Amino acid sequence: MTSLNSEKLAPITQPxxxxxxxxxxxxxxxHLDEKAAKAMGLPGVxxxxxxxxxxxxxxxxxxxxxxxxxxxxxxxxRGMTRLGEVLQVSGQKxxxxxxxxxxxxxxxxxxxxxxxKATARFEFEKCA
Amino acid sequence: MKEHVGKSLGxxxxxxxxxxxxxxxxxVNTKEEKYLSGEWAFPSxxxxxxxxxxxxxxxxxxxxxxxxHGEQEYQHFHDLKxxxxxxxxxxxxxxxxxxxxxxxxxFFVFETEVSVDGKRAALARSTIIVRSxxx
Numbered sequence: 584m585t586s587l588n589s590e591k592l593a594p595i596t597q598p599x600x601x602x603x604x605x606x607x608x609x610x611x612x613x614h615l616d617e618k619a620a621k622a623m624g625l626p627g628v629x630x631x632x633x634x635x636x637x638x639x640x641x642x643x644x645x646x647x648x649x650x651x652x653x654x655x656x657x658x659x660x661r662g663m664t665r666l667g668e669v670l671q672v673s674g675q676k677x678x679x680x681x682x683x684x685x686x687x688x689x690x691x692x693x694x695x696x697x698x699x700k701a702t703a704r705f706e707f708e709k710c711a
Numbered sequence: 712m713k714e715h716v717g718k719s720l721g722x723x724x725x726x727x728x729x730x731x732x733x734x735x736x737x738x739v740n741t742k743e744e745k746y747l748s749g750e751w752a753f754p755s756x757x758x759x760x761x762x763x764x765x766x767x768x769x770x771x772x773x774x775x776x777x778x779x780h781g782e783q784e785y786q787h788f789h790d791l792k793x794x795x796x797x798x799x800x801x802x803x804x805x806x807x808x809x810x811x812x813x814x815x816x817x818f819f820v821f822e823t824e825v826s827v828d829g830k831r832a833a834l835a836r837s838t839i840i841v842r843s844x845x846x
Contacts, residue, residue, distance in 0.1 A: 593740070606731070606738040608759045611775050619776050624842075632780040633758045637739030640755045644743065653754050657784045 587646060587686075589673040591693065592638055595630050595666055603634045625663065632660040635670065635690050635701045642672055643686040643705035651684060651707040658703040662692070669693045670700060682709045712771055713806060720766050721800035722826075725759070727752060729793040735759075752791035757825060757835050758783070763801025764821040764837055773841055781818065782838040788831055795827045804836070817841045 593599075600614045609631055612619035620628045636658040644653065664670065674688035684707040692698045733749035735756050746753045765775060791797065805820035823835040 599738070602734070603738040606735040607756075608762060610765065611778060613776055623776055633755060633783065634739065636758075636783060637741075637753070637755045640753070641739055641741045641743070644741075644754075653787050655784070655786050656754060657782070659782045660780055 585676045585678070587674045587676055587688075589671055590642070592670045592672065592690075594669050595664055597628065597666060600628065600630055600634065600666075603631055603637075607631065607633060609633070626665060628666050630664040630666075630668075632658070632701065635660075635664060636703065638670070639672065639688045639690060639701065639703045640705070642674075642688060643703070643707075646676055646686050647684050647707045650710055652710050653705060654708050655706045656703065657705075658701055660701050662698040662700040664692070664700050683707065715767075715771065715803050716806055717803070719800050719802040720770070721763055722798045723763060723800070725797040725799060727791055727793055727795045727797060732756065732793055750793055752793075754785070754787060754790075756791065757785055757823075757833050760797075760799045760801075760823050760825055760835060761821075761837060763799055763823050764839070767801060767803050767821060768819075768839075777841050779840045779842070780837070781840045782836075784836040786834040788833060789827075791825075791827065791832055795832075797825060797827055797832070799823055799825045814842065 604614050613623055613625060614631050617628055670690045671693050672688055672690050677685040686705045688703045690701045729749035732752050736746035736753050739753060745751050801821050801823045804822045807818040809816045819839045821837050825833040
C-alpha cells in the first residue's frame with residue numbers, strides 16, 4: 584500500500600452543478616434549486632454524488648496512467664456536499680498483485696466537522 | 712411495488728455524441744485529452760444511463776426530488792466512444808426497507824446493462840434511498 588498525496592478540490596459552485604446536471608442528464612432539482620432542496624428537508628442545494636464520483640475517478644485515472652485499464656469502480660456516498668464546500672481527496676494505492684492496481688480514495692469536507700462525503704475503490708488491469 | 716422486482720425496462724437506444732462526451736469531461740474537470748477531445752467517454756459518463764432508473768422511479772410513483780444516491784458500482788468491459796450506438800436496459804433488482812426515527816427508508820437497487828452492437832460494454836448497479844413514507 585502506498586499513501587497518495589492529499590489534494591484539495593475547487594469549491595463547489597452552482598454553475599458547476601448546473602453544468603454537471605446537464606452533461607449527466609440528471610433531472611433531480613435538489614442539485615439546482617434551493618427551494619426544491621429545502622422542501623426535501625435538505626439544508627440547501629447539494630452536489631451530485633456522481634460529480635464527486637467523477638472527481639474521484641479522474642484522480643484514480645491520474646494515479647495509474649495510460650498503461651492501465653479501469654475494470655471496476657465502486658463509490659459509496661456517505662455525506663452531503665453543500666455549495667461552497669471544499670473537498671479534500673486522499674487515499675492509497677495497492678500494487679501488491681502483479682498486473683493489477685487498486686486505488687482507494689476518500690473525499691472529506693475541509694471544515695471543522697471534516698465529514699467523509701464519499702469513499703471509492705477502483706480496480707485496474709494492465710493493458711495487453 | 713415488490714411485484715416489479717426482477718423486471719426490466721428497455722432496451723433504450725442512445726447514440727454517443729462527441730459534444731456530449733466533451734461537455735461531460737469538462738464538467739468533471741478532467742485534464743485528460745482522451746476525454747476532453749470527445750473521442751472517448753469518461754468512465755463515469757455511464758451515469759447518463761440512470762435514465763432507465765429514473766423511468767423506473769416515475770413508474771413506481773416516486774418523485775425524482777425524493778431520491779438520494781447511496782452507492783454506485785460499475786464493471787467496465789470496454790470503453791465507450793463517440794459514434795457508438797448504445798442500447799441499455801434497467802432491471803429493478805432489489806428493494807429493502809428500514810424503519811427509523813424519521814419514518815421509513817426504502818433502498819432500491821437498479822442494475823443497468825449497457826451494450827454496443829450487441830456486445831456488453833458495462834454493468835451499472837445503483838442504490839438509491841427514498842426517505843419519504845409517501846409510497
